Amino acid sequence: MDENYDVIVLGTGLTECVLSGLLSVDGKKVLHIDRQDFYGGELASLNLGQLYNKFRPSGQKPELRGRDRDWCVDLIPKFLMANGELTNILVHTNVTRYIEFKQIGGSYVYRNGRIAKVPSNQAEAISSSLMGIFEKRRMKQFLDYLTKWDDDDASTHGALDLDKNTMNEVYNYFRLENGTRDFIGHAMALWSNDDYLNEVARPTYERIILYGQSVAKYGKSPYIYPLYGLGELPQGFARLSAIYGGTYMLDTPIDEVIYDDDNKKFAGVKTKEGTAKAPIVIADPTYFPEKVKKTGQKVIRAMCILEHPVPNTHDLDSVQIVIPQNQVGRKNDIYIAVLSDVHCVVPKGYYLAIVSTIIETETPHVELEPAFKLLGPRLDTLMGIAEIYEPQDDGTASGIYISKSYDATSHFESATDDIKDLYFRVTGKPLVLEKLTEGLNGLDE
C-alpha cells in the first residue's frame, strides 16, 4: 500500500481518535496506525488477561470469576462531565450511536476523616452533614451569586469582579469556612491542588457552573460513563473516521519516519505494509520520544478489585470520591473512581476502584493509604506509575503534532482542550461543532 494521505495519525488514544474522526468528517484522507493490536493506547480498557500481562507478567493472579472479556479495566480513571465538551463532541458527531452511557451513582468528598455525599439536589443539601446550618446559608448565598452572575449585567456583580478578584477574595467575601472552601474547590470545581486560590475567580466560576449544569442534566452526579469502559470512546471515534473513509491499521509498528527538507519536515512513515506519505502527522507522545518533554509530574494509579461496594457510599453501583489535599496533608488530591457490573466492566459481584494522585514522595504507594483505608478489604491491587509528557513545540515547523499524556484530573475537560488545541494547530481554524447528518440516514428515525 504505497499511498498518499492528508494526515497520518499514530496511536489510537482518545485524543488521536477524536481528531481522526473530526478530520475525516472534514474530508481529509486519514491513515491511522497503532503499533499495538488493540484500540485505545493509554486509554484502552483491558480484559483480565491483558491487565495481568501488563502489570504482573510473571506474578500471581487471584482466582476471579467470569470470562476474560467480562473485565474491561481502564488504565486511566476518568469520567465524562454530563455537560462537558467531550459529551458535546460525542453528541454532535453521532458517536453516541455506538456507545451507551450510564450515570455515575454519586459523588463523595472526604472531610474530617470520613466521606460525605456531595449533595445533588436541594433535599440532599439540607440534610447534608458537610456543613452546619449557618455555613449552609452562606454557601447558598455564594452559589446563588454565581448562578445569577451575568457578564453583561453589572448589577449582578455586586462588589466583586470575577476577572480581577482572586478566588480567595471571593471566598472571604462570603465568609466561607476552610472546609467549605476545600469542598467547593476540590469536589465541585475539581481543582486537584490549591493553586487556584490565588488566581482570578473566573475559571473556578466556570468549573462550578459546569458542575452544576452536569448534575442538573441527569440528577445523580455530574458524571456519565460508557458501558464496557472508557476504551469504547476511542473505538467509537475510530469508527466515525472509518465511516468517512479513514484507513485503520492496528498491530503495525512504525519501522521508519521519513523526513523532507533536510530532515526537518515530516513526510511519511514506513511500515510492514509499505510507505505511506502525508505532510502532517498527529501522534501520542510514545511515537516521538525525542520530541516531547516531561512535565515533571508523575501519576500513580492503583487498580483495586473489591468484592463489596465501598463502605459508606450507600451501596451505590458507582461513585467518585475526592480526597482534598488539605484533608490529608498533601499538595495534590487523591481521586477514587468506583465502578461495578452495572457498567459492564467487571462480572457481577465485583467492584473496581481506581485510585490515583500526583506523586509527591519517594514512596508513592504509601501516599495512597488514605484511599485504601476507605475501600475496605481488597482482593488484589495492581499499581502503575506514569510520567506525564507534553510536546516540546507546537508542531507547525515540523508538521509533527503531538498530544499530551492524560493528566491526573478526574474528567476529560483538559484532554478535550488538548483536542481542540491540536485541531486548531493542524487545520488553522477553531473547532466548530455542527450536528452531522449523514447521507442515507433520512431513512433513520
Added chain:
Amino acid sequence: MELKSYDKYRMSFAPPTTSVKLVLLGEAAVGKSSLVLRFVSNDFQENKEPTIGAAFLTQKCTIGERTIKYEIWDTAGQERFASLAPMYYRNAQAALVVYDITKPASFIKARHWVKELHEQASKDITIALVGNKHDLVEDDNDGDDSSLRKVSIEEGQKLADEEGLLFFETSAKTAYNVNEVFVGIGSKIPEAPLLKPQQPQATDGRIDLSTGTAPAADGCAC
C-alpha cells in the same frame, strides 16, 4: 418526514418491536453495502463507491405478527487491515457473512469471518452466509466451463451446514433473495431476546445523550 410520523402512528398499535444489531462482514467489493442499500431503500448503484458516510442504518422488517428493527452496522473498511474494533461485534445478534460467487478468494475469506465471529461474538448470534452477485451467473448453463460462477451452491451450503449458518445466494442488483435473508434471520431471532450475561440490567438507567434524558432522573441540582 410524513412517512416517519405515519410510522410512529402505526407503531403505537403494533406489537413491540425487537431491536436487532446486525453486522456485515466480507471481503471488499463483494456487495455488503449494496445488499444493505437494496434492503433499506430498494435501490442499487452500478458503480458503488467503497462505503463512506453511512455505515449505520436502521430498517424495520415485519415477519408475521412481529416487527424487527434492524440496526445495521457496515464495516466501513476497518476490516481491510484486520482492524475491526471489538465494539463492532459487541452485542451483535445477527451477522451477514458475504462473499461474491464469482470470486473464490472471497469465499475463503468468508470462512475466516465465520471463525472470527465464533470467537468474538456472543454465543447465540444468528449468522447468515450470503453468496452475492447471483445475477452474473443467472444465464449460465450447468457445467459450462466459461461460467463466471466460481463457488458452487453446494460448497456454500456445505459450509453453512457445518457451521450452523443460514444460507442464501442473492443479487443486490436484481433484488433476488435479498429480503429473504433478512426475513430468514428475523425468524430465527428469539422472541424476547435473552439478555446477555455481561449485560445484567439491559435498559435500566441508560441515558440518552442526544436528548439529554435519563429514565430515572430524580431531583435537581443543588
